[in-house]
Amino acid sequence: xxxxxxxxxxxxxxxxxxxxxxxxxxxxxxxxxxxxxxxxxxxxxxxxxxxxxxxxxxxxxxxxxxxxxxxxxxxxxxxxxxxxxxxxxxxxxxxxxxxxxxxxxxxxxxxxxxxxxxxxxxxxxxxxxxxxxxxxxxxxxxxxxxxxxxxxxxxxxxxxxxxxxxxxxxxxxxxxxxxxxxxxxxxxxxxxxxxxxxxx
Numbered sequence: 001x002x003x004x005x006x007x008x009x010x011x012x013x014x015x016x017x018x019x020x021x022x023x024x025x026x027x028x029x030x031x032x033x034x035x036x037x038x039x040x041x042x043x044x045x046x047x048x049x050x051x052x053x054x055x056x057x058x059x060x061x062x063x064x065x066x067x068x069x070x071x072x073x074x075x076x077x078x079x080x081x082x083x084x085x086x087x088x089x090x091x092x093x094x095x096x097x098x099x100x101x102x103x104x105x106x107x108x109x110x111x112x113x114x115x116x117x118x119x120x121x122x123x124x125x126x127x128x129x130x131x132x133x134x135x136x137x138x139x140x141x142x143x144x145x146x147x148x149x150x151x152x153x154x155x156x157x158x159x160x161x162x163x164x165x166x167x168x169x170x171x172x173x174x175x176x177x178x179x180x181x182x183x184x185x186x187x188x189x190x191x192x193x194x195x196x197x198x199x200x
Contacts, residue, residue: 001025002197003112005103006032009121011181015194019118023199027107029099033057040106044099062106064095077106084171096164104168104177113175118194122161122185162186 002024006012008031019026019036028038030048038059043049046065054072055061063069064079079095085105086092093105100120107115162185168174169188179186180194 001110001112003027003107003110003115005100005107005115005117005120006036006038007100007117007119007121007181008032009119009123009181009184011121011183012119014182015118015180018194018198021198023197025107025110025112027103029103033059040103040110042099042103042106044095044102062102064093064102083167085168085174087171087173096168098161098164101161101164101168108175115175115177116192116194116197117177117179117184117186117189118181120179120181120184120186123183165189 002022004019004022004024004026006019006026006028008029016035025039026036027040027042028036029041030043030045031052032038033041033055038057040060040062041055041057042062043052044064046068049063049068049072053068061072061074062077063074064077066076068074069076078092079102080086080092082094084094085096085101085108086094087108090109093102093109096102096105104115165186166188169177169186177189178192179189180192180197184191
């Protein structure tokens with residue numbers, strides 16, 4: 001079965017009308033549940049849940065924190081710090097500093113192959129960082145408490161997000177991962193066209 005990991009980059013808006021025609025499982029982070037029909041959802045930042053949880057919807061909802069799961073009724077999965085993805089069994093995921101990489105690990109546990117990435121721009125140098133707007137006083141941004149500069153603009157520090165995805169791409173035994181994000185700054189995955197995977 002195909003799997004699709006939504007990112008929140010601005011390019012997601014350009015393909016948003018195609019997502020309902022995707023013939024596989026859709027995995028989405030953070031606020032994507034407001035705009036897309038998801039099968040699996042996760043928001044890794046505990047601060048995010050102070051603003052938005054609990055969320056409603058007929059899809060699987062995960063977190064790695066027992067307290068958050070108990071409070072909001074989400075499914076618990078243990079988070080561990082390992083390079084790449086946790087592949088030994090389906091009881092854990094690698095924390096990997098971000099929701100997108102955690103969802104990628106969940107997609108592996110759902111036995112999807114190949115896994116497509118869209119909205120994975122990884123740009124900080126444009127006028128817009130996300131596909132959405134209107135969530136706060138600044139269009140295209142989260143509320144002030146959630147605004148932070150992720151580590152992916154600090155290459156070479158050893159644990160930045162670029163290295164997280166590079167380690168995943170280099171990991172043996174993972175499913176095929178196809179980056180369908182035009183202009184993405186993640187160069188380690190096979191590139192593809194999302195249109196090629198859409199049902200007619």
